[in-house]
Amino acid sequence: MNLRDLKYLIAVAESKHFGKAAERCFVSQPTLSSQIKKLEEQLGVTIFERSNRSVELTPVGEAIIDHARRCTEQAEALVQTAKIYQDPLAGQLRIGAIPTLSPYLIPLIFQALKQGYPQLHPVFSDEVTGALESRLSNHEIDVAVLATPARDKGFEEIPLFDEPFWLIHPLQHPLYTKDEITREDLRDVEMLLLSDEHCLSRQIVEICQLDTKPKQRELDELRAFGLETLIQFVSTGFGCTLVPALAVHGGRMTGSGVIARKLEVPEAFRRVRLVYRPNFPRLQALQALAGIILKTLPNTVRKIPQQSA
Amino acid sequence: MNLRDLKYLIAVAESKHFGKAAERCFVSQPTLSSQIKKLEEQLGVTIFERSNRSVELTPVGEAIIDHARRCTEQAEALVQTAKIYQDPLAGQLRIGAIPTLSPYLIPLIFQALKQGYPQLHPVFSDEVTGALESRLSNHEIDVAVLATPARDKGFEEIPLFDEPFWLIHPLQHPLYTKDEITREDLRDVEMLLLSDEHCLSRQIVEICQLDTKPKQRELDELRAFGLETLIQFVSTGFGCTLVPALAVHGGRMTGSGVIARKLEVPEAFRRVRLVYRPNFPRLQALQALAGIILKTLPNTVRKIPQQSA
DNA sequence: CATATTGATAGTCTATACCTATCATTATAC
DNA sequence: GTATAATGATAGGTATAGACTATCAATATG
Numbered sequence: 160m161n162l163r164d165l166k167y168l169i170a171v172a173e174s175k176h177f178g179k180a181a182e183r184c185f186v187s188q189p190t191l192s193s194q195i196k197k198l199e200e201q202l203g204v205t206i207f208e209r210s211n212r213s214v215e216l217t218p219v220g221e222a223i224i225d226h227a228r229r230c231t232e233q234a235e236a237l238v239q240t241a242k243i244y245q246d247p248l249a250g251q252l253r254i255g256a257i258p259t260l261s262p263y264l265i266p267l268i269f270q271a272l273k274q275g276y277p278q279l280h281p282v283f284s285d286e287v288t289g290a291l292e293s294r295l296s297n298h299e300i301d302v303a304v305l306a307t308p309a310r311d312k313g314f315e316e317i318p319l320f321d322e323p324f325w326l327i328h329p330l331q332h333p334l335y336t337k338d339e340i341t342r343e344d345l346r347d348v349e350m351l352l353l354s355d356e357h358c359l360s361r362q363i364v365e366i367c368q369l370d371t372k373p374k375q376r377e378l379d380e381l382r383a384f385g386l387e388t389l390i391q392f393v394s395t396g397f398g399c400t401l402v403p404a405l406a407v408h409g410g411r412m413t414g415s416g417v418i419a420r421k422l423e424v425p426e427a428f429r430r431v432r433l434v435y436r437p438n439f440p441r442l443q444a445l446q447a448l449a450g451i452i453l454k455t456l457p458n459t460v461r462k463i464p465q466q467s468a
Numbered sequence: 469m470n471l472r473d474l475k476y477l478i479a480v481a482e483s484k485h486f487g488k489a490a491e492r493c494f495v496s497q498p499t500l501s502s503q504i505k506k507l508e509e510q511l512g513v514t515i516f517e518r519s520n521r522s523v524e525l526t527p528v529g530e531a532i533i534d535h536a537r538r539c540t541e542q543a544e545a546l547v548q549t550a551k552i553y554q555d556p557l558a559g560q561l562r563i564g565a566i567p568t569l570s571p572y573l574i575p576l577i578f579q580a581l582k583q584g585y586p587q588l589h590p591v592f593s594d595e596v597t598g599a600l601e602s603r604l605s606n607h608e609i610d611v612a613v614l615a616t617p618a619r620d621k622g623f624e625e626i627p628l629f630d631e632p633f634w635l636i637h638p639l640q641h642p643l644y645t646k647d648e649i650t651r652e653d654l655r656d657v658e659m660l661l662l663s664d665e666h667c668l669s670r671q672i673v674e675i676c677q678l679d680t681k682p683k684q685r686e687l688d689e690l691r692a693f694g695l696e697t698l699i700q701f702v703s704t705g706f707g708c709t710l711v712p713a714l715a716v717h718g719g720r721m722t723g724s725g726v727i728a729r730k731l732e733v734p735e736a737f738r739r740v741r742l743v744y745r746p747n748f749p750r751l752q753a754l755q756a757l758a759g760i761i762l763k764t765l766p767n768t769v770r771k772i773p774q775q776s777a
Numbered sequence: 778c779a780t781a782t783t784g785a786t787a788g789t790c791t792a793t794a795c796c797t798a799t800c801a802t803t804a805t806a807c
Numbered sequence: 808g809t810a811t812a813a814t815g816a817t818a819g820g821t822a823t824a825g826a827c828t829a830t831c832a833a834t835a836t837g
Contacts, residue, residue: 160543162471163794177815190795192815197794202550205749208607211803211814215607217749218560219553226546230539234469237535241511244528251527298517298524440514440526472825486784499826501784506824520783520834779837786831793824800817806810 162234164198165227167191171207172224175214247443249278254448255291256283256304259359259386260322260431263405264304268448268455276447287356295436302445306403306429307358317433317449321461324366324401324427326420327393334399339423342366349398351389359386359429363401366427393417403429404459428461471543473507474536476500480516481533484523556752558587563757564600565592565613568668568695569631569740572714573613573761580764585756596665604745611744611754615712616667618743626742626758630770633675633710633736635729636702643708648732651675658707660698668695668738672710675736702726712738713768737770 170180171191181191199206206220216224244250256264265283272281284300291303292312303309309316326345328334334344345367352360386406393400394416407419433445446465453462479489480500490500508515515529525533553559565573574592581590593609600612601621612618618625635654637643643653654676661669695715702709703725716728742754755774762771 160471160547161794162469165543165546178813186794187796188815189797189817193817194794196816202547203554204550208745208747208749209815210745210747211801214815219550222549222553223546226542226549230542230546233535233539233542234474237474237532237539238469238511240531240535241513241528244531245512253527301527436517436519438517438519440517470825487782495825496827497784498786498828502786503825505785518784520832523784780835781837782835783833784831785833787829788827790827791823791825793822795823796819796821798818800815802814802816803812804814805812807808 160198160201162231164194165231167194168198168206168224168227169231171195171214172216172220177209177214246278247441248276248447251280251282252302252441252444252448253282253284253300254302254304255286255294255300257288257291257306257358258285259353259357259403260304260306260405261285262385262387263403263408264452267405268451271455272448272451275451276444279444279447281448288358289356292434295434298436301435301439301441302448303434304431305358305434306362306431308430309432309434313437314434315437316435317445317465318463319431319433319449319452320456320463321428321430322403322405323460324363324403324422324424324429325407326399326422327390327402327417328399328420329393329396330416330418331396332399332418334420335418340420341422342424342427345401345422345424351392351398351400353384353386353389359401359403362429366401366424390415390417401427405457408457408459430463431460469507469510471540473503474540476503477507477515477533477536478540480504480523481525481529486518486523555587556750557585557756560589560591561611561750561753561757562591562593562609563611563613564595564603564609566597566600566615566667567594568662568666568712569613569615569714570594571694571696572712572717576714577757577760577764581757581760584760585753588753588756590757597667598665601743604743607745610748610750611742611757613740614667614743615671615738615740617739618741622746623743624746625744626754626774627772628740628742628758628761629765629772630737630739631712631714632769633672633712633731633738634716635708635731636699636711636726637708637729638702638705639725639727640705641708641727643729644727649729650731651733651736654710654731654733660701660707660709662693662695662698668710668712671738675710675733699724699726710736714766717766717768739772740769 167180167184170183171177174180174183177192178188181188184191195207202223204219204223205217206223208215208217261283272279286294288305288307291300291305292309292314294300295303295314306322326334326340328348334340334348337344350363350367352363355361386402389400390402392398402419433449435445439445449465453465456462476489476493479492480486483489483492486501487497490497493500504515511532513528513532514526515532517524517526570592581588595603597614597616600609600614601618601623603609604612604623615631635643635649637657643649643657646653659672659676661672664670695711698709699711701707711728742758744754748754758774762774765771
């Protein structure tokens, strides 16, 4: 049995005429006749009662045509679905981003993405690097925005930008009087960190060359908080912290008793990239996303020029 | 696109493995691979994201598989429907019978038909000859049980039996004393008739060689009645009537003030037959029906032996 | 480094769906 | 009563879609 055959059936059922049905199906009348005959033989029933003057559906035929209609209906819907998604820049794109980036990046790009690619329906989610990587593997998301390299896990990546870290310290802090903040300054302050699931924490530890993290232990009981909460802690005089540049511009820091300071430490940055599965079929959509991100970003980050292979 | 291709899609979607899917579809792996590739090219979308270790559905793929499932579901339902009807002795059989026969014949055969052909679902209707003939033409019924020949209208027929007419007269009637009733006797009695849409009326007129029908005119206002009512009229002394044999045995005539008399008139009978369209595809069902009717009938009718060509 | 697993590719063969031409039957016209 | 038209079925030939086997390429695994 064949979808084509079912279309022939429907054509005959509707026109009640083999010749006209054949015309409607763009085949010759003998072709249509023989195909229907063969189908009837295969099914073991007579679908049409033919005479030289008329063609009529048998009761079985009625039931069969009913199924045939629904079948071709679904087939057409399938083609329609494909057509809608044909454009790689259309359809759902599931984007996961790390929590230290997501709240500042997503609002930035959202409007531009909608305008530039109205057919693209982004679905955002917030999770730490490890979780995003496994969701990527499981095909639960299409792309992750990470700040750590991912090549070694069998993924590919599009580098986007380098995001410098800024120091957040209370207004009444010894460093307030210093003009430039260097690496040595960082070693002396008490550094508040998120839980170490966050790549940000590990990166800060590395940059500041901390041996252990004495202050972090105090915060261990309060795992489920984000950057903004951390900054609140800073404002109460607990210590300092490093935050990525976008958090400085995107976050609400005014009148909160803290100050954000640029660092004179060249290596104090993180590289943000789109990470995806090597075989992901809609690379174009990812390139479009990368383009939008780069176009929308402020100059507090160093954009990496895209190579359009 | 093809139903086979959709089955391939579903197999891969379910097993997430081209080789196993191919096995399940009883084809080689390259066959399945190339068919799916071709389909993807036709649809212009990637349905599966393949890597050397895994096969996963893309979001478009999910949507497409959904339609594919429903499509093949309907196709299978179609085949199932055909299978149910495959037996010509299964499924609906729409039987129309004339009103002067139906109430006596249908109850007679009903049980035997159910027992002999439990898959056959008879649907009975009662109408006069002309109406049955047009419903037969319109494919609204499958077979008509008539008492008039129908070859000239392009139909075919299976002769069933010859049903003699019996005379019904009131108990206090001159003929009560006669042992045998002959044709001459019939000319002298006042004959009550149904409306002339009924073939029975025309046949009685012919047998009795009546010129006009004086008594019928009086009953003209009461068109919509049947044989039983007519017999009630006879019992009130209005006149006599002829009824077919089955009505005598099947009808409730005891204690009704009338008597049923056999006739010594050889040509006083009607031939009952199954009438059907020449191309009707389930001749077997009709032959089965004919067989049941002949097996169940009492010997008051002359059965016509069936020729099983 | 060798082996196994998995999907893709190449080349060949066959079944089948298609076409044109023609027939058989029957209704309609003259 | 014959001729014509309409309709579906049949016959025979061809081109293509879909199947197969053999092989490759890439990548895990021991």
